[in-house]
Amino acid sequence: MTNLQKSSSGLFANLSTMMFLLFFVWGAWFAGLGRFMGEAGMGDAIGNAYSCTPIAAIITPFFIGVFADRFFNAEKLQGLLLLLSGVFLAIAPSFAKPETSSIFVGLLLAHALCFMPTLSLSNTICLKHLANPEKEYPRVRIFATLGWILAGLSISFIFHFDTSAYQCYVGAGAAVVVGIYSFFLPSTPPPGKGEKVNLGELVGTGTLPYFKKFSFTIFMFASLLVCIAFMPYWANLSGYLGAAKMEKTTAFLTWGQIAELPVLFFALPFFLKKVGIKWTIVIGIVCWICRYLFFATSAGQLAGGSDLDGVFPLLLAGVLLHGFSYDFVFVSGYLYVDKHVDEKIRAQAQGLLTVFTQGIAFLISSKLLSGYYYNKIVGAEGGFAEWKQFWMLPVGYLVVILILFIVLFRDKKTDEIPHEAQ
Numbered sequence: 001m002t003n004l005q006k007s008s009s010g011l012f013a014n015l016s017t018m019m020f021l022l023f024f025v026w027g028a029w030f031a032g033l034g035r036f037m038g039e040a041g042m043g044d045a046i047g048n049a050y051s052c053t054p055i056a057a058i059i060t061p062f063f064i065g066v067f068a069d070r071f072f073n074a075e076k077l078q079g080l081l082l083l084l085s086g087v088f089l090a091i092a093p094s095f096a097k098p099e100t101s102s103i104f105v106g107l108l109l110a111h112a113l114c115f116m117p118t119l120s121l122s123n124t125i126c127l128k129h130l131a132n133p134e135k136e137y138p139r140v141r142i143f144a145t146l147g148w149i150l151a152g153l154s155i156s157f158i159f160h161f162d163t164s165a166y167q168c169y170v171g172a173g174a175a176v177v178v179g180i181y182s183f184f185l186p187s188t189p190p191p192g193k194g195e196k197v198n199l200g201e202l203v204g205t206g207t208l209p210y211f212k213k214f215s216f217t218i219f220m221f222a223s224l225l226v227c228i229a230f231m232p233y234w235a236n237l238s239g240y241l242g243a244a245k246m247e248k249t250t251a252f253l254t255w256g257q258i259a260e261l262p263v264l265f266f267a268l269p270f271f272l273k274k275v276g277i278k279w280t281i282v283i284g285i286v287c288w289i290c291r292y293l294f295f296a297t298s299a300g301q302l303a304g305g306s307d308l309d310g311v312f313p314l315l316l317a318g319v320l321l322h323g324f325s326y327d328f329v330f331v332s333g334y335l336y337v338d339k340h341v342d343e344k345i346r347a348q349a350q351g352l353l354t355v356f357t358q359g360i361a362f363l364i365s366s367k368l369l370s371g372y373y374y375n376k377i378v379g380a381e382g383g384f385a386e387w388k389q390f391w392m393l394p395v396g397y398l399v400v401i402l403i404l405f406i407v408l409f410r411d412k413k414t415d416e417i418p419h420e421a422q
Contacts, residue, residue: 005131011186015126015140018185020147021178022122025082025115027148027257028171029089032155032250034370035238036163041098043239043380047371048105050235054366056112057359064117064351070190074128078121079182085114086175089168096165104165115175116358120350125188127338127346134272134335138264141331145264149257156251163242167250191344206345207352216340218409219277220356223333225401226285227361228368229394233291235370236378240295240387241315244308252315256322263323268331277336278409284328285402287321292395294318299388330357369393 030053037046067077092107130136154170161167211217241249271280295318298311333353341349377390 007129007131007136011129012136012140014185015129016143018122018125018178018181019140019144020150021174021181022082022118022147023144024147024151025085025089025171025174025178027151027254028155028174029167030234031152031253032162032167032238033165034235035242035249036096036165036167037101038239039163039242040096040165042096042101042104044375045101045105046235046239047366047374049108050231050366050370051363052105052109052112053116054359054361054363055109056114056116057354057357058363060113060117060351064121067190072190074121074124074188074190075182075185078118078125078185079179081114081118081121082175082179082182085111085118086172086179088114089175090172092168093165096168116354117351119358120354123334123338123350124346125185127334128188129186133338135269137335138268138327138331141327142261142264145257145260149254152250152254152257156248162248162250191346207341207349210341210349213340215410218405219333219336220353222281222401222405222409223329223353224356224361226281226288226329226398226405227357228365229288229292229398229401231362231365231370232374232390232394235366236374236390237295240299243384243387244298244302244311244315246308246315253319255316256319256326259320260323260327263327264331267324268327271328272332272335277332278406280328280332281409282402282406284325284332285398285405287324287328289395289398289402291318291321291325292391292398294321296388296391296395299384299391303384303388333357 033049034046037043037049042049064077064081088107088110092104092111095101095103095107097104126137126140127133130140151170151174155161155167159166159170161170211220238249238253241252246252268280271283294314298314298318301311301314334350337349337353338346373393374390377393378386382390
């Protein structure tokens with residue numbers, strides 16, 4: 001298909017609805033769970049809870065990618081997984097107590113093992129059917145952002161579940177809905193149907209030849225290293241806001257997704273076209289550094305006697321940076337992989353990117369930063385001086401990664417990796 005073609009309005013609406021519902025599931029519990037767990041006496045298990053999605057992102061994508069590449073239609077596989085994920089998430093609140101926190105976390109893990117593969121499957125479905133993915137996918141992805149926003153607003157203003165595990169019920173209901181809806185998505189048959197599967201494909205070896213391309217290798221490992229710093233935003237920020245006496249924390253965090261809308265619709269396509277993948281990612285990393293600096297500065301002011309109103313502009317600025325911070329790193333990454341990898345192993349390649357970023361990197365981040373260092377520096381007794389120290393940890397780390405990425409990644413904006421294994 002040429003860049004002059006455009007997807008039909010019906011297809012665009014269908015894929016956009018899928019993205020909306022899919023991210024409603026995630027947004028219903030992911031941003032607010034850390035605050036609930038801290039206030040419910042399960043603070044020492046926050047790192048474990050937020051390790052569930054990274055563990056799932058490591059274990060499942062290649063296995064699921066092979067199924068989508070060889071055996072099953074992507075939309076049907078996605079539907080089945082979402083229905084199962086909803087069941088596990090619906091059971092979890094019954095065990096959301098300190099004495100049964102391990103069961104609660106186990107159910108979150110079961111949910112994540114079913115849910116996380118749908119992120120790459122949904123990308124495969126969209127990128128397969130959109131006529132001009134580089135231009136149209138960011139606009140479809142806007143509806144994922146809208147789904148997350150509505151989920152956060154619903155948790156705070158409709159259900160009042162900011163400090164309740166019942167937020168899981170909302171996500172579970174949405175998972176069942178989008179699971180059923182998935183069976184009615186455009187047919188996305190396996191592109192490699194009938195071809196033999198070897199053991200290596202189950203761990204994604206089909207993508208290994210692309211690592212012979214220096215720019216591809218640097219891109220993948222830079223994505224991993226950058227994302228190690230990201231988890232404290234999701235796992236610990238709601239608890240920090242609660243400590244600062246903010247009430248509707250889940251709703252407040254949706255400002256990040258609101259700011260994401262113009263970024264996806266206007267800024268991301270513009271920067272990808274004008275400056276290329278390298279400087280688009282550089283801008284995203286700089287925004288992550290700035291947002292953590294804002295949080296650290298606000299914590300210092302709170303430690304000095306300021307109140308929530310006094311630091312509110314800093315907090316809002318940090319959250320509003322989410323569009324550039326998230327999309328310039330993650331969404332551009334999906335597009336980069338789609339452009340540079342052969343269609344027959346594209347699901348595996350998207351799974352590999354998920355493993356690197358939302359798998360390995362987020363697991364390290366949740367265990368090390370949101371778990372070990374959070375409990376060591378802040379814990380149950382830490383004040384705002386400790387919060388300032390905590391927020392500064394990822395700042396120094398990201399500065400180092402930023403410099404290395406600028407020096408090493410030399411991919412040109414018009415560069416294309418040949419679609420063959422060298």
